[in-house]
Amino acid sequence: MTQETTALLESGSKRQRSDAILTALAQANQVLFRPGELEARLPDVLAILGQAAGFSRVYLYQNETAPGQQIIRLRSLWAVQGAITPEEIARFQVFDLTLFNAANVARLQAGKPVYGRLSDFPANSQNILKKLNVLSAAVMPIFVGDKWWGLLGVDSRTEERIWSKAEIEALKNVSASLGAAIENDRLYTAEKNARQRAELLHHVAGIISASLDREEVLQRSLDQLGQVLSFDSAAIYLLPQGQQPPTLVVNGHKNPSLTVAAGLQSLADFPILRQMQADRAPILSGDVRQMNEWVWLEGAENVRSFMAAPLLVQGQMIGALMVDSSHLHFYDESDLQIVSGLAQTVAVAVQNANLYTETRQRAEELRILHQVGLTAATAVTVDELLTHATEIISQTLYPDHFGFLLLHKSGDFLLPHPSYHPPPSDSPVPAPLAGSIIGRVVRTGDLVIVPDVSQDPDYFERRRATRSEIVVPVRIGDDVIGVINVESAHLDAFNQRDARFLTTLSRLVASFIERVQLHQTLRQQADSLADEVKRQTAELRQEKERLQTILDSAGEGIILTDKEGIVQYANPAVTRLTGFSQQEILGHKSNLWRSNKTPPETHQDLWQTILRGDIWHGELINQTKQGTHYDANLTVAPFHNGQGEMIGFVGIQSDISRLKNMERLKSRFVTDVSHELRTPVTNLKLYTDLLMRTPPERHGRYFEVLHIQVSRLEQLIEDILTLSRLEVNRLNMELHPVDINLIARQTVDSVQSQAAAGLSATTELSLEFIPTPAVEPVCGDPGLLRQLISNLVQNAVNYTPEGKILVATLARPKSGFVELVVQDTGVGIDPEERPYIFDRFFRGKYASHSHISGSGLGLTIVREIVDMLDGHIEIESAPGAGAKVSVMLKTAAASRLCS
Numbered sequence: 001m002t003q004e005t006t007a008l009l010e011s012g013s014k015r016q017r018s019d020a021i022l023t024a025l026a027q028a029n030q031v032l033f034r035p036g037e038l039e040a041r042l043p044d045v046l047a048i049l050g051q052a053a054g055f056s057r058v059y060l061y062q063n064e065t066a067p068g069q070q071i072i073r074l075r076s077l078w079a080v081q082g083a084i085t086p087e088e089i090a091r092f093q094v095f096d097l098t099l100f101n102a103a104n105v106a107r108l109q110a111g112k113p114v115y116g117r118l119s120d121f122p123a124n125s126q127n128i129l130k131k132l133n134v135l136s137a138a139v140m141p142i143f144v145g146d147k148w149w150g151l152l153g154v155d156s157r158t159e160e161r162i163w164s165k166a167e168i169e170a171l172k173n174v175s176a177s178l179g180a181a182i183e184n185d186r187l188y189t190a191e192k193n194a195r196q197r198a199e200l201l202h203h204v205a206g207i208i209s210a211s212l213d214r215e216e217v218l219q220r221s222l223d224q225l226g227q228v229l230s231f232d233s234a235a236i237y238l239l240p241q242g243q244q245p246p247t248l249v250v251n252g253h254k255n256p257s258l259t260v261a262a263g264l265q266s267l268a269d270f271p272i273l274r275q276m277q278a279d280r281a282p283i284l285s286g287d288v289r290q291m292n293e294w295v296w297l298e299g300a301e302n303v304r305s306f307m308a309a310p311l312l313v314q315g316q317m318i319g320a321l322m323v324d325s326s327h328l329h330f331y332d333e334s335d336l337q338i339v340s341g342l343a344q345t346v347a348v349a350v351q352n353a354n355l356y357t358e359t360r361q362r363a364e365e366l367r368i369l370h371q372v373g374l375t376a377a378t379a380v381t382v383d384e385l386l387t388h389a390t391e392i393i394s395q396t397l398y399p400d401h402f403g404f405l406l407l408h409k410s411g412d413f414l415l416p417h418p419s420y421h422p423p424p425s426d427s428p429v430p431a432p433l434a435g436s437i438i439g440r441v442v443r444t445g446d447l448v449i450v451p452d453v454s455q456d457p458d459y460f461e462r463r464r465a466t467r468s469e470i471v472v473p474v475r476i477g478d479d480v481i482g483v484i485n486v487e488s489a490h491l492d493a494f495n496q497r498d499a500r501f502l503t504t505l506s507r508l509v510a511s512f513i514e515r516v517q518l519h520q521t522l523r524q525q526a527d528s529l530a531d532e533v534k535r536q537t538a539e540l541r542q543e544k545e546r547l548q549t550i551l552d553s554a555g556e557g558i559i560l561t562d563k564e565g566i567v568q569y570a571n572p573a574v575t576r577l578t579g580f581s582q583q584e585i586l587g588h589k590s591n592l593w594r595s596n597k598t599p600p601e602t603h604q605d606l607w608q609t610i611l612r613g614d615i616w617h618g619e620l621i622n623q624t625k626q627g628t629h630y631d632a633n634l635t636v637a638p639f640h641n642g643q644g645e646m647i648g649f650v651g652i653q654s655d656i657s658r659l660k661n662m663e664r665l666k667s668r669f670v671t672d673v674s675h676e677l678r679t680p681v682t683n684l685k686l687y688t689d690l691l692m693r694t695p696p697e698r699h700g701r702y703f704e705v706l707h708i709q710v711s712r713l714e715q716l717i718e719d720i721l722t723l724s725r726l727e728v729n730r731l732n733m734e735l736h737p738v739d740i741n742l743i744a745r746q747t748v749d750s751v752q753s754q755a756a757a758g759l760s761a762t763t764e765l766s767l768e769f770i771p772t773p774a775v776e777p778v779c780g781d782p783g784l785l786r787q788l789i790s791n792l793v794q795n796a797v798n799y800t801p802e803g804k805i806l807v808a809t810l811a812r813p814k815s816g817f818v819e820l821v822v823q824d825t826g827v828g829i830d831p832e833e834r835p836y837i838f839d840r841f842f843r844g845k846y847a848s849h850s851h852i853s854g855s856g857l858g859l860t861i862v863r864e865i866v867d868m869l870d871g872h873i874e875i876e877s878a879p880g881a882g883a884k885v886s887v888m889l890k891t892a893a894a895s896r897l898c899s
Contacts, residue, residue: 021053021170038185046078049174053167055154056083059092060142060178062150070097070105072150083157088132100125108141109148113168115139117160129155136161138168140175144183152178214353221346229338230330231323232302236346237273238311238319270295272308277317282309282343284336286329305330309343313351321346358497365501368392369508376512377659385512387419389505394421397501401463401487404509405431405438407480414438414482436460438471442480447472447499451492463487470494472502476514484509511555518554522652525550556654563638563648565590577632577655579625590651595623610636610649619656631660733868737777737892738785740809740818745769747789748807751797764802767793775811778818779895780869788865791858792822792885800826803882816894817871823884829877837875838863862887870897 042060050058057079061072074093077084084092097105101122104114115138118129129137137155141148152175218236225234271293272283284307288294294306303324311319321343325331372389379385386404394402403420413430420428433439437458441448450469453459459469466487474482484502488494525547551558557574561567570585578585578593585592594603598620609616615637622632634653641647691699748769778785789807796805803825810819829837838859866873870890877883892898 021049021167021174023052038181038188042076043078045178046076050078050080050154053154054156056080056157057153057155059153060150061095061153063148071095072097075150091132099128108139108151111141111143111148113138113140113172115163115168117162119160133157135159136163138163138171140171142175142179142182144179144186149179149182214350214357217349217353218346221342221349225323225338225342229323229335230325232325234321234323236311236319236321238350239273239277239317272322273320276308276310276320280310280312280315280317282336282340283307284331284333286331288324302326304328307331307336307339309336309340311343311347311350313347318347318350361497364396368396369501369504372505372508376508379512382513382516383418385509386417389509390417390419390421393505398486398488400489401466401485403485404474404482405485406474406482407442414442431460437469438483438485441471441473441483445473445475445478445480447503449494449499451494465489467491468493470498470502472499472506474506474510474513476510476517481510481513514553515555518550521550522554556652559585559590559651561590561649561651563646565649568648574653577624577630577653578622584625593622593624595621595629597621597623597629606634606636610638611646613638613646619660620653622653630655631657733781735779735781735869735895735897737898738780738782740778740780740785740820740889741771741773741775743782743785744771744789744807744809744820747786748793751790751793765797765800765805766803767797767805768807770806770808772809772811775809775818776813776891776893778869778889779892779898780889784865784868788862788887789820789822791862792887795858796822796824796826796883796885800824800882812888815888816891817888818891820887820889821884822887823882825882828879828881829875829883830879834875834877870895 046058046060049055057077059074059078060076062075064071064073072095077089077092101124104122104125107114117136118126118134121129121137132155134155135157136159137153140152142150142152152171154171222234222236225231272291272295275293276283285291285294286305288303288306291306304327305325306322307324308320308322310317311321321339323331323339371392372385375388376385379388390403401422404417405414405420406417407414408430413432415430416424416428418428431438433442435458437448437450437453437456438460440458448469448471450456450459453466453469459466467489468491469485469487471486472484473480474484484506486494486498486502551569551571554571554573557577558569558571559567559574560569567585567588567590570582574585575581580592602618602620606616606618615635617635620632620634621629623629632653633656634651636649636651638646638649691703748767752767793805793807805825806821806823808821808823810821812819863873866887866889871888873888874886875883876886890897
């Protein structure tokens, strides 16, 4: 064979090799650019290249940064059978490029390939290649964008292969395709992470909107995090006010005893929290051993990767979300974004839950104060009020230790009131004024909060378990007559909220005690007034001044008039009550605040009673100077001079507007219900009586009327029970996907059947159902949806004497809703009645004038059902132009309520 022929054959062989590489590249690209995870497809790509081009091994390395090193780590490897041993695989895992020839490394960094036979490489590279049994090798740099990502390497251990330019160009194309595939995979992964983050935040937002229980929301948030992020443990910590340690609220570790911060006691124990509190920024570490702030805690020895994000509310850190893994470099920035986004959402949830808890507590306090206030308005004795107040408060706010202590008449100590909770096992122990926190409050008149009673030398032990205490004085004027004492078995259990509540309670109790004392004094004075005038004429001035002080201090309005009704005296409470000044009252008739709301007969009876010397007691509606009205409880009694002559009257009035208003509201509700019951009951009685007294031939008509009235009564009761059941079942309902077209069709058919007689009698009224085909199932309950549609259609029938009623379903896919429309051509709705159409028992003027039957609860039930299904309802109407009711129902796919 000639030398020319040999060269020709070698040239043909090299072309075949380059063609094989390009053919393999075409096959590999079909694998490389499939959607999904790239990592699992890399071995197939390398196998296609190696088998097609006759390589011994094909390998893919990725750059890693390390201090003082230029590390590449094996990402994927393919080798022909027997071409590599387990020992060689171990050597293949990691290489330090600084051990190779620097010029070749520089070529790779510049995007140029390095290739040749073993003898073509520098001595230091030859030594490494010999250990791997490499006779010929080619290394192509892989760039992702403009960044050097890593290397594609091929070698032969069977021949010293001479690399042609075409082969190298083909391998360059392979490395370029790998770089593009890696970039696509990075973009795909980033998009997937963004989608997962959005889905996570969407699910957590749904959790937050569904519950205000803090622990439930936080635990379910961690559960959602576990759906998109792998971790060994995850925890949410909340930082309370002051210097107390953080609180582990929820723990997502597989073994709760092994949480990363199980031994956390304070910010000083875990500087990472302190760092986040200072920086307000998240933290990501691929190796916690490189973190100066890391503290090794018991149970966290295996932690390697760690990330944490602060919970921020208005720039203030209220806690932290922390996640860890036992794998090195397990998390990246995209994972940190997920954790940071969740932390932001969780912070809002914590804030909402705290506000809800605070609001609920405040509402409970106001409710209790209202109950105590009502008791104060009706109680006769101090014991009655204190007993009732202690019973309410010890059962709700302070079940451990609560009670009143009153100053003994000697002024040397305080005694617990008999209602004190818990009651003493034996006789009550007096609290001394000296050497006790309670005594200090009596002496200073200031409330005291003691976070730790063991640190207060004045603590007088009433129970061994007490760790903290709050004591509030009960004052009348400048005098402390007792205290409210509350104790807890927990440190620092009381705050300013407790102080405000107990101070308000103290004032209410003090006001009642003062009023009782003044009433007692006033009654005693009134009983003995006639005798005192006779027996103590010489002391009249002194007694008058004493009485003046009492009257000026009274909480009720007191006036003294002459027998013509001219005001001689009015205490300050009168000016506060009526708005008239002393100058406007004195010397004028006592009817300044008289209004036209009080019947003239009442005033006539008042004057007739007092002019004959008797005491008059009753209620009036008076008017202030500003024109507002108030309900007054008035007592008027005549008084006489020493000769027994009537010389004037004393009147005592108090504002009872609040109590009267409560009575009016109660009466209005009872009237509403009883009005609806009265008509059918009256008709039942009437026609039952007619059945007994009329000939049998008329009984058919009477039975028909009785049946109508029974049905009306039955419907009213059923509607009231339906509302009650809806309120009770709201928390226990289970909703499922429902075909709204099917339910609407069944309901419309049912209404048509039931109302067939009425519809046929009036041919001008028609009922039509137009479904939108293939609408998405809605989230609901078939029974509730039937009732909703039935009520709307029946309401349309009632208010449409003639014309058309249309029921339709409309798809709203972009909004996640299906729209149910009920439209009629009836009488429409008066604009003045629009705000009340969903109120209970409300029936418009048209219903009353046209004698349309109904309870006034139909639309109330509709509104309740729509709220239960997380939908909303709108009504468009004008008088004489009909009404259109649009109900938006969430699809099963969009609703968080569907199981």
